[in-house]
Amino acid sequence: MTTSITLEPGVSLQPVQAECPHCACCSAALCRKGRASVLGCAGCTRADLRATVSRCPCSASLTEGTAAWRAGMVAATLAATELPLSTPLENLLRALADGAETVTDPHGLLVALRLREFVQTRGGLLAVTCFGRAYLAARDGGASSSGPA
Template sequence: MTTTYDEPFGPEYLRPAQAPCPHCPCCSALLCEKGRNSVMQCHGHVADPETVAIVSACPCSAETTRGTHAWRVAQIRVVKHATEQPLPKAAEQVLRALAGAESFEDPTGELRGLRARQYADGHEDMWRITRLGRRYLLALEEPRYSSAVHVNSVDVKTRTAKVVVLGWHMGREVTVLADFLAQATGLDLTNLPGRYLDAKVNLGAADPDDLVLTRIQMPAPVTEDHVAARPLWAAKGGAQ
């Protein structure tokens, strides 16, 4: 016969306290690690509304903080906007005026749209251009070229990939979001390493984090027509 005992006043089990983040006053180190490596940022990894309010402005995962997932997504979004579906000229003129601290008129209310896109911030006579707004203007002007991209490795935990953009540098690795590569090619993350891809890239960037890959795709297969169309020197193995 087995006897059981009720312990209504048993020990209270408490969750161990997590180490605070050394870079912000609002989060634990573990939460900020998750937030940095997620487009949901820190506030997307907590459920309690009160906690969400506390960590919603955490700089460790913000899209204004260089190197975070949210920042990388914002760079891609802005560059694609500038190169594929740019602002109307009236909105661009207002944004350029803000960038140059010039006086301007806004009869068509473009500032509201610029603020919604986070290209401008402020109100009434206190408007200013944001970093994303300046990135948009830069994307309008910087040349973009087609380049082969080799995927060296993928970190599934952080969902990032180390790639080499051959048109930029033959040896330096560039960190990109692995999910963007996977979505563009239809490949699983585990099948990306070792692959060559094609992309449009701002090859004039000095910092690898400033390289923004768009129009990512699998390279076209080499056919007999491509081989037949090669120059004579290429068929012989190189330039003479």
């Protein structure tokens, strides 16, 4: 028995794409494109599917080696050298980087550090990201230990 499919003119079938081995939201081909783009997987897909892939870990800015990660490291270093944080913000970032278990933030400064992705919450605790560490290393005149040389 032969099954035939009739398509309307101008309509074509998309070939099935291999699933990404690292996430459940994308195809392997999309994640390859997303890792190479500062826009990530969401920026490489149709508008109606962006919500599905918007948090893909394969192309996330904090995933080492992605184009978005490289751009973030450059931005953190440039911020350190060209437009440093205010003294209270930098002191707060340094306290967190030095392992302070509790920090006082009476003026809501953590929001600015979160927006720059210098800190994030991991396991219910605040942690300095690779971007925050790159910023501090550049401020101190050294190279960041996070990432390739």
